[in-house]
Amino acid sequence: MQKHINHMVDHLKHLVSIPSPSGDTEKIMRYCANLIGTNGIEMKQTNKGALIATIRGKDDARHRILTAHVDTLGAMVKEIRSDGKLHLSMIGGFRWNSVEGEYCTIHTLDGEEYRGTILMQNPSVHVNHDLPKEKRDDAHIVVRIDEQVSNKEDIEELGIRVGDFVSFDPRYEMSDSGYIKSRHLDDKASAAVLLHMLEEITSENIELPYTTHFFFSNNEEIGYGANAGIPAETVDYIAVDMGAIGEGQTSTEHDVSICAKDSSGPYHLGLKKQLVSLAEKEQIDYQIDIYPFYGSDASAAVRAGYDIRHGLVGPGIDASHSFERTHTDSLWQTYRLLMAYIQASLD
Incomplete structure (x- = not known):
């Protein structure tokens, strides 16, 4: 068990260290691709830039897909202010208060990177008496750049332009007790699980009953990740994405979460039953949940018209789209359920 956890944690630590806001992945x-290629796995890239790694199974007429996304929340430069600060435009569905005070990087078209901090435009409590009452929104949030700039011209001389991407620092940390906190656990925690599954399948020569595709998508946070390029033979499609933890939810940081319904509607009942049955048979810790304000790559694929059984499972993540946290237990239980599933029968 610990060997598997160590591999997944190592993958996760590397993944969160690579900036990848949707659109800049x-x-x-x-x-x-380099990691998957090292294992000699069949792989292709879609026109949108996603990766599909394929393990051929005994049955090549019916296929399965597991997908996780590696794109994250982020921002773009919306406006260069006359005082040398930047206004931002959101990428993905977060709230401005969740990134207030965060360190960030501005990525220019020329490949330069500049550091900064996301703040209110008049952030000193010793100067701005009304700071607590001011709205955290596009008009009041700015980036203070760590360069000697005082006007728009200074910023433009650095090569920073409207439309440049801005990434948020992950601040990865793992405790001795197994808790992992970092931005972008949604959904790099799941991607780490899939990467380790590929390693284990190839190193242990595990023969799968059906051809199985591991789809690493790169536009999920903006709604259209793995909704194209899906092989016509696909019968089952499982999005591996975070289990949302909060008041009224059953998901925890120590289980694998199985989603029954999200904002797109119910997931496929037959597939949900199979996942629950496998979890109980293998004594895997799981929870069934409904995510009221959520959509996945699986629901996007169904909306795109694919005739598939769609499901959603993943590690429990606390404080989604904010200061996220999970536990190695959840990674392990997610791995166990998915490994059991890809070796089980479709019938």
């Missing part, structure tokens, strides 16, 4: 896709 070439670096992380190249990292994943």
Whole structure:
């Protein structure tokens, strides 16, 4: 068990260290491709830049897909202010208060990187008496750049332009008790699980009953990740994405979460029953949950018109789209369920 956990944690630590806001994912896709290629696995890249790694099974007429996304929340430069600060435009569905005070990196078209901090435009409590009451929104949040700049012209001389990507620092940390806290556990925790599954299948020569595709998508946070390029033979499609923890939820940081329904509607009942049955048979710690404000790559694929049985499972993640945290228990239980599933019968 500990060997598997160590591998997944190592993958996760590397993945969160690579900036990859939706729309600027070439670096992380190249990292994943190099890692997968080292194991000699069949692989292709879609026109949108996603990666599909394929393990051929005994039955090549019916296929399965597991998908996890490696794109993250982030921002773009919306406006260069006359005082040398930047206004931002969100990438993905977070709230401004969740990134207030965060360190960030501005990535220019020329490949330069500049550091900064996301703050209110008048952030000193010794100067701005009304700071606690001011709205955290596009108009009041700015980036303070760590360069000697005082006007728009200074910023432009650095090569920073409207439309440049801005990534948030992950601040990865793992405790001795097994808790992992970092930005972008959604969904790099799941991607780490899939990467380790590929390693284990190839190193142990595990023969799968059906051809199985591992789809690493790169546009999920903006709604259209793995909703194209799906092989016509696909019968089952499982999105491996975070289990959302909060008041009224059953998911925890120590289980694998099986989603029954999200904002797109119910997931396939037959597939859900199979996943629950496998979890109980293998004595895997799991919870069934409903995510009220959530959509996955699986629901996006169904909306795109694919005739598939769709499901959603993943590690429990606390404080989604904010200061996220999970536990190695959840990675382990997710890995166990998915390994049991890809070796089980479709019938």
